[in-house]
Amino acid sequence: xxxxxxxxxxxxxxxxxxxxxxxxxAGKGFIYKMLRKKNIVVNDKKADGSERVxxxxxxxxxxxxxxxxxxxxxEIPPSGQNSFHSGKNDKISSANDHQAGRQSRHREEFRNxxxxxxxxxxxxxxxxxxxxxxxxxxxxxxxxxxxxxxxxAGKTNRQALxxxxxxxxxxxxxxxxxxxxxxxxxxxxxxxxxxxxxxKADKYYxxxxxxxxxxxxxxxxxxxxxSKDEKTNKVxxxxxxxxxxxxxxxxxxxxxxxxxYTLLEVKLITGKSHQxxxxxxxxxxxxxxxxxxxxxxGNENLRKKYGVRRQLLTAYSFEFPQDTVxxxxxxxxxxxxxxxxxxxxx
Numbered sequence: 001x002x003x004x005x006x007x008x009x010x011x012x013x014x015x016x017x018x019x020x021x022x023x024x025x026a027g028k029g030f031i032y033k034m035l036r037k038k039n040i041v042v043n044d045k046k047a048d049g050s051e052r053v054x055x056x057x058x059x060x061x062x063x064x065x066x067x068x069x070x071x072x073x074x075e076i077p078p079s080g081q082n083s084f085h086s087g088k089n090d091k092i093s094s095a096n097d098h099q100a101g102r103q104s105r106h107r108e109e110f111r112n113x114x115x116x117x118x119x120x121x122x123x124x125x126x127x128x129x130x131x132x133x134x135x136x137x138x139x140x141x142x143x144x145x146x147x148x149x150x151x152x153a154g155k156t157n158r159q160a161l162x163x164x165x166x167x168x169x170x171x172x173x174x175x176x177x178x179x180x181x182x183x184x185x186x187x188x189x190x191x192x193x194x195x196x197x198x199x200k201a202d203k204y205y206x207x208x209x210x211x212x213x214x215x216x217x218x219x220x221x222x223x224x225x226x227s228k229d230e231k232t233n234k235v236x237x238x239x240x241x242x243x244x245x246x247x248x249x250x251x252x253x254x255x256x257x258x259x260x261y262t263l264l265e266v267k268l269i270t271g272k273s274h275q276x277x278x279x280x281x282x283x284x285x286x287x288x289x290x291x292x293x294x295x296x297x298g299n300e301n302l303r304k305k306y307g308v309r310r311q312l313l314t315a316y317s318f319e320f321p322q323d324t325v326x327x328x329x330x331x332x333x334x335x336x337x338x339x340x341x342x343x344x345x346x
Contacts, residue, residue: 002068006057009164009186015042016049018059021163025072039063110145115179115336118328120188122146122166123318125336126180128310132171143168146182155184169193170203173274177339178205178315191325196271200324204317205266205276208342209285210295212257219251219267224279226272234292235274237282248275261288263342277311288312289341308341 019031034040039062115123134141150156166184169192183189195201225245228235249269254262281293290311302308319333
């Protein structure tokens with residue numbers, strides 16, 4: 001028998017919908033059969049699946065362990081195993097030791113990077129070099145670290161993760177640092193998604209670009225068309241629309257010049273992959289240190305002189321509107337300090 005207590009992320013859902021989450025590999029026919037046979041009950045009472053659950057309700061699944069696991073109901077592994085298992089054959093090796101060292105370092109970085117947290121959302125200052133979401137099984141990502149942190153803090157549990165998994169709602173490139181927002185409740189996740197999708201929240205970046213741009217108090221709007229080549233993981237930008245392209249926009253304002261470079265503040269309007277990097281490169285001001293869209297000679301000079309090995313781009317500000325159900329952050333702006341790499345004098 002498996003028991004599941006309804007929490008705030010499941011409140012108001014239909015019994016059959018919750019059962020499908022608990023047994024993702026089972027079809028609806030099996031779920032309804034188990035409900036009819038009272039193998040799935042709510043508060044020890046028979047249910048037909050259409051009932052709405054409330055916080056504190058208990059769903060019990062009277063199934064064998066084999067049946068439960070066969071339909072994807074195996075428990076989520078303990079903290080540490082779920083996110084960071086990397087060895088295909090569980091062999092202890094120097095590679096595994098290296099991975100363990102990376103895991104420990106990233107966990108420490110993560111705990112020091114939490115900017116804001118409440119019962120619905122979390123804001124994290126992602127360091128450069130860390131993924132927002134994993135691409136390969138062995139990757140370490142902000143998303144995994146958030147779940148691990150919530151498990152260790154007792155703010156979620158393995159059972160609750162069967163029906164809702166906290167997740168980041170905006171993503172940054174691996175080597176772009178800055179603010180990543182995550183929904184840690186269903187309410188928070190839905191609201192963050194809405195704010196970002198509908199462009200209600202303002203996202204600002206700071207970057208150092210090649211070339212001097214005259215200081216200005218006003219933002220300049222930059223409109224382009226962009227298309228991504230998935231094979232090369234690189235985007236193409238043009239002033240004119242072309243096949244498979246989508247319109248993209250940013251606004252930018254020079255903050256100060258740095259002897260051949262300029263510190264820019266950029267407001268992201270549309271939010272597409274590599275957008276800021278590619279749009280600025282397109283107008284002749286590539287981001288310093290950018291290996292894909294930057295100036296190779298200039299990047300090599302920065303590497304030798306200052307040790308710069310990644311694009312100098314950081315998401316430094318996230319501003320919530322007044323029009324949000326997230327009362328704790330209504331109208332508030334969250335900012336980060338500039339990363340150490342930005343304190344250069346080209």
